[in-house]
Amino acid sequence: MSNIVALRFYFQSAEKALPSRKLHRFFRPSLASHLLRHAAREGIEQVIFHQVHAGYLKGQRMSARHVETIHPSHPHCIELIDIEEKLRDFLRRHEHHLAQARVIFMRAEMALGT
Template identity: 50%
Template sequence: MSQLIALRLYFHHSATASPTRFWHRFKRPNLARHLLRQAKHAGIEQALLHQVHAGYLNGDRIHHRHVEHVHHRFPHCLEFIDVESKLRAFWLHHGHEHRHVHAVFLPCESANAAASR
């Protein structure tokens, strides 16, 4: 049986992905949207972009979500859940271009697996 694992990515709201199409050279795609699309294409079981209300990254000052304006250093948290081998392969393939993203792998225990014991 393969072990379920969660991959959490922490990055700033203004983070962008590398250009993959001609038009991306003029306006780079948002990193969260780009990674969600790539995860769907890679067949990752679950992907969630958590709504953050306040927080900070790398010892920066605390930023709070505001209705009218989101600070460019506001934190995002993107979480993927799947088997460990698939998530590690996904991160090896897509992680090298994102040096300001903090990746955390967390082991998971499925409620279904725990109930069957």
């Protein structure tokens, strides 16, 4: 049995990360860019930002992606894949940014090519 797991974050496209520097008090980064940047910096094995064409999050209305603009409540999904301990550490370090996100851990039944 492999200890490779997937960690998924579902959140609105307008969701912002909490300020971590003085400049962020005025220009807060998006939650998506924050998670992607920190996952790369912390050496997460694989990170994917899924392009959601249509869908909704709990309690929201259906949203469809448009070529010119994205509605602020349009859903985003970021998936991280690595060993469970590393992803749990990542989650603990960034949980204060994820108050509005739905977080899902998925265990791999079989990981081929590892």
